[in-house]
Amino acid sequence: MVVAITLLLTAAQSCMKWEYGTMEEFRVSESGLFICNEGNFQYGNATLSYYNPETGEVENEIFARANAMKLGDVAQSMVIRDGIGWIVVNNSHIIFAIDINTFREVDRITNIASPRYIHFVSDTKAYVSQIWNNRIYIVNPKTFEITGDIVCPNMTMESGSTEQMVQVGDYVFVNCWSYQNRILKIDTRTDTVVAELTVGIQPTSLTLDRNGKLWTITDGGFAGSPYGFEAPALYCIDPESFTIERQFSFRLGDAPSEIQINGSKECLYWINDDIWAMDISAERLPVRPIIEARGTKYYGLTISPTNGDIYIADAIDYQQQGVIYRYSAEGELKDEFYVGIIPGAFCWK
Amino acid sequence: MKRLFIALFIALTTLSCNKDGVIRAEGGVPQITLDNPTAVYSVKVGNSITINPTYTYTDENTVYNWSIDGVTVCTDPQFTYKANISGQIYITIEVANTYGTDSEVIRVDVSDIEIPTITLAAPEQISFVVGSLYTFTTSLKQTSLKTDIVWTLNDKVVGDQRSYLFTAQSAGVYILTVTATNSDGKHSDSIEITVLNAEDMPFIWEFESDMLHGVVGREVVIKPTKVSGHQNVDYYWLSLNQPQDSSRENYYKYTPQTTGRHTIKANASTIIGSQTIATSLIFTLDVYEEGQFVRPATNSSASQCNKVYEYTPAPGQFIGDNYTASTPTQACEVALQRMQQGLYISLGGFGGYIVVGFDHSISNGEGYDFAVAGNSFGTSSEPGIVWVMQDENGDGKPNDTWYELAGSETGKEGTVRDYEVTYYRPNGAGMDVLWVDNMGNSGTIDYLPTYHKQEYYYPQWIEADSYTLRGTLIKARNYDKYGNGAMWIQPPYDWGYADNYSSSDRLADGEGSENNAMPNGLDISNAIDHSGKSIKLDFIDFVKVQTACNTKSGWLGENSTEIFAIYSL
Numbered sequence: 001m002v003v004a005i006t007l008l009l010t011a012a013q014s015c016m017k018w019e020y021g022t023m024e025e026f027r028v029s030e031s032g033l034f035i036c037n038e039g040n041f042q043y044g045n046a047t048l049s050y051y052n053p054e055t056g057e058v059e060n061e062i063f064a065r066a067n068a069m070k071l072g073d074v075a076q077s078m079v080i081r082d083g084i085g086w087i088v089v090n091n092s093h094i095i096f097a098i099d100i101n102t103f104r105e106v107d108r109i110t111n112i113a114s115p116r117y118i119h120f121v122s123d124t125k126a127y128v129s130q131i132w133n134n135r136i137y138i139v140n141p142k143t144f145e146i147t148g149d150i151v152c153p154n155m156t157m158e159s160g161s162t163e164q165m166v167q168v169g170d171y172v173f174v175n176c177w178s179y180q181n182r183i184l185k186i187d188t189r190t191d192t193v194v195a196e197l198t199v200g201i202q203p204t205s206l207t208l209d210r211n212g213k214l215w216t217i218t219d220g221g222f223a224g225s226p227y228g229f230e231a232p233a234l235y236c237i238d239p240e241s242f243t244i245e246r247q248f249s250f251r252l253g254d255a256p257s258e259i260q261i262n263g264s265k266e267c268l269y270w271i272n273d274d275i276w277a278m279d280i281s282a283e284r285l286p287v288r289p290i291i292e293a294r295g296t297k298y299y300g301l302t303i304s305p306t307n308g309d310i311y312i313a314d315a316i317d318y319q320q321q322g323v324i325y326r327y328s329a330e331g332e333l334k335d336e337f338y339v340g341i342i343p344g345a346f347c348w349k
Numbered sequence: 350m351k352r353l354f355i356a357l358f359i360a361l362t363t364l365s366c367n368k369d370g371v372i373r374a375e376g377g378v379p380q381i382t383l384d385n386p387t388a389v390y391s392v393k394v395g396n397s398i399t400i401n402p403t404y405t406y407t408d409e410n411t412v413y414n415w416s417i418d419g420v421t422v423c424t425d426p427q428f429t430y431k432a433n434i435s436g437q438i439y440i441t442i443e444v445a446n447t448y449g450t451d452s453e454v455i456r457v458d459v460s461d462i463e464i465p466t467i468t469l470a471a472p473e474q475i476s477f478v479v480g481s482l483y484t485f486t487t488s489l490k491q492t493s494l495k496t497d498i499v500w501t502l503n504d505k506v507v508g509d510q511r512s513y514l515f516t517a518q519s520a521g522v523y524i525l526t527v528t529a530t531n532s533d534g535k536h537s538d539s540i541e542i543t544v545l546n547a548e549d550m551p552f553i554w555e556f557e558s559d560m561l562h563g564v565v566g567r568e569v570v571i572k573p574t575k576v577s578g579h580q581n582v583d584y585y586w587l588s589l590n591q592p593q594d595s596s597r598e599n600y601y602k603y604t605p606q607t608t609g610r611h612t613i614k615a616n617a618s619t620i621i622g623s624q625t626i627a628t629s630l631i632f633t634l635d636v637y638e639e640g641q642f643v644r645p646a647t648n649s650s651a652s653q654c655n656k657v658y659e660y661t662p663a664p665g666q667f668i669g670d671n672y673t674a675s676t677p678t679q680a681c682e683v684a685l686q687r688m689q690q691g692l693y694i695s696l697g698g699f700g701g702y703i704v705v706g707f708d709h710s711i712s713n714g715e716g717y718d719f720a721v722a723g724n725s726f727g728t729s730s731e732p733g734i735v736w737v738m739q740d741e742n743g744d745g746k747p748n749d750t751w752y753e754l755a756g757s758e759t760g761k762e763g764t765v766r767d768y769e770v771t772y773y774r775p776n777g778a779g780m781d782v783l784w785v786d787n788m789g790n791s792g793t794i795d796y797l798p799t800y801h802k803q804e805y806y807y808p809q810w811i812e813a814d815s816y817t818l819r820g821t822l823i824k825a826r827n828y829d830k831y832g833n834g835a836m837w838i839q840p841p842y843d844w845g846y847a848d849n850y851s852s853s854d855r856l857a858d859g860e861g862s863e864n865n866a867m868p869n870g871l872d873i874s875n876a877i878d879h880s881g882k883s884i885k886l887d888f889i890d891f892v893k894v895q896t897a898c899n900t901k902s903g904w905l906g907e908n909s910t911e912i913f914a915i916y917s918l
Contacts, residue, residue, distance in 0.1 A: 158831035227833070284386060284388055
């Protein structure tokens with residue numbers, strides 16, 4: 001019994017204090033790429049890596065090294081705004097704000113139930129999407145406080161899922177992924193959901209092309225899923241009329257994800273075992289991938305906005321350190337490097 | 350009106366170039382329009398597919414070139430591809446005239462013929478006594494085609510479902526066949542059933558070995574591995590060394606009082622019909638002193654286990670995933686290597702186990718004596734029962750008596766000792782693995798192609814087409830948190846198990862370790878014997894960890910104990 005109490009106290013303290021070691025000095029000024037390594041769910045081993053595409057140098061565990069504390073449990077995503085990097089750490093219920101040159105914590109937003117992504121509406125308002133929760137939080141990035149929430153329609157707590165957010169004018173569009181099949185349209189002036197569009201089962205991600213059209217890609221669920229299983233599809237959505245303009249079907253059993261777009265916003269990329277690319281004006285899905293799978297698990301994808309290089313995160317077996325592969329736009333391998341466990345999201349500096 | 354004008358205009362301009370009405374090459378650069386707008390064609394192995402595009406601006410001088418990997422395979426406007434092997438083929442069609450060229454890349458997805466595969470969960474031959482009822486279950490490989498099932502008993506159709514209730518009505522030999530049929534073909538599995546009158550059932554009383562050993566003063570249980578259900582059998586056990594310890598059970602509990610060789614005689618006799626059946630067996634039991642072969646730890650002893658003696662997992666999604674092993678020896682090597690590399694080993698579903706040894710005996714001291722590191726976390730415990738063994742005869746092999754370490758579930762309702770599950774090898778790749786237990790239940794270890802694509806979840810180093818795992822079952826606690834299948838919770842048990850997020854015996858140094866290993870501390874003092882009585886062991890030499898639950902959690906699949914390391918403390 002004594003043992004039990006001691007262990008519980010130790011566990012609780014380690015969550016509260018994040019003590020790690022000494023604070024290392026960093027000062028990067030060049031452009032670069034942050035990589036969020038999710039780590040294993042409930043193991044508190046999420047990390048942040050930083051890569052310099054010019055020199056090929058990579059620094060791992062930069063958050064822990066710069067701040068002498070752990071990043072937390074499941075680093076889901078990161079965005080940069082005005083020199084501040086916002087790292088959403090899902091199962092630590094926290095969003096860290098860091099200086100993107102020193103990696104030092106500036107401040108934090110705490111007590112967010114299950115955050116996934118953050119989207120800035122203005123300097124004083126941002127939305128935070130969530131999973132297992134039917135609310136999108138409204139936060140004030142200046143005061144680091146939660147100021148309100150947006151209740152999403154037809155979503156219970158358990159089936160709640162809001163993911164990536166894309167803004168067109170006064171409206172923010174968000175894809176609802178886990179056990180959902182919708183894109184929601186939020187009026188940022190009233191912070192309310194004003195419309196919803198049904199797509200296929202589980203839209204995974206969302207992006208915007210040069211013509212102002214939204215693109216989402218569903219994963220179709222999985223065999224035996226109580227929510228259903230269907231052939232996934234790529235959708236082109238007109239945000240103005242909020243209707244599906246074009247739809248491209250995959251084969252049943254495919255599981256595409258991670259829709260991305262290049263710097264000129266005219267070429268789409270996604271993961272479907274392999275890496276695929278498609279011009280936004282294409283009339284059909286490509287028949288051949290641009291980069292083939294290596295027998296491991298491609299888990300994250302980003303395209304350099306400046307030179308079109310393709311960066312692929314390989315989670316390997318979800319246990320060991322993941323690898324990032326960097327390819328040219330033409331599909332030639334240029335670099336590869338180890339990062340942390342389960343690299344999933346990228347953020348360009 | 351406007352549309353008509355445009356059409357007329359096009360017709361006039363075309364005609365001006367092509368006086369005979371045929372669209373000629375001088376009209377411009379050729380254009381290919383595929384007969385399948387997705388450019389992805391599907392065909393099954395052994396069949397052919399013809400790709401028949403339409404072309405504009407072509408004539409007799411137009412050149413067509415179909416190529417695969419840069420090699421021309423056809424120069425006609427149409428191309429017929431004969432599919433010999435499954436996979437994806439990329440074909441380029443290029444068409445050229447004097448004005449220019451057009452090309453398209455086409456993919457042909459060649460899939461295997463989807464003949465169904467069905468597996469019957471039964472040995473090839475099985476016997477029943479008249480009046481028995483038995484439900485046969487099947488596993489069917491999922492295909493994209495509708496599949497029909499037919500059961501026949503001696504060629505007479507008796508069922509069309511996935512399982513079939515057999516009633517042994519009268520003595521005889523029966524052939525039971527189940528056939529799965531779809532549009533690509535059919536597949537059958539058959540067994541021979543012998544139905545006997547009660548008086549014709551053979552008498553069976555079998556033991557694993559007649560060469561046994563033990564420790565002076567410690568009870569030995571000699572138990573049959575197989576015994577027929579005959580009534581009125583007269584059993585008689587006699588130790589020539591301790592004649593006062595005789596018994597009339599079908600098993601023998603014996604506590605040797607002296608070291609040396611003990612000779613035990615066992616007789617069984619019964620009258621079946623008008624015949625008297627008698628069986629006589631002789632067992633030799635070599636008895637040693639406890640501690641005679643102890644190997645105390647030294648300064649150079651390694652805490653980690655240094656040998657894997659047996660790795661016999663139950664089927665599971667992690668079995669054969671990211672490694673290959675085709676013999677039991679290779680499986681042991683792979684298991685040890687993986688532990689040394691900081692990787693996990695999965696024990697699969699219920700009963701799957703690993704047996705390890707150390708370069709020293711682990712003595713039974715104060716508190717925890719050794720630890721097993723698993724991959725438990727807050728919402729996921731997949732408990733494994735831990736067994737210990739002394740090298741009683743000093744031969745360095747784990748051929749002695751296993752003692753279970755009691756845990757919080759010992760003696761509770763739902764805990765079943767001597768629980769047995771038999772797993773049946775599927776007849777084809779990508780299939781669920783069937784199991785039948787010794788309590789009349791059956792089920793499957795599900796094939797989960799989304800996550801684990803290896804062909805078989807049945808260990809490939811097990812030669813037999815079925816194998817039985819025995820151990821102690823504890824009651825499953827897993828549940829579907831939201832009732833929609835999305836999130837499965839596998840709660841922890843209080844104490845005493847491997848791969849268990851226990852609040853009492855989980856060792857703190859597992860928190861956030863590099864490979865997520867989460868150790869549980871184990872105490873040799875918790876050892877119990879076959880009767881459930883506490884047994885005092887001064888040291889142990891071998892450890893066995895065995896998956897303790899027989900359950901599955903939806904898309905997470907079967908509950909399986911995973912371990913990273915086993916080490917003395």
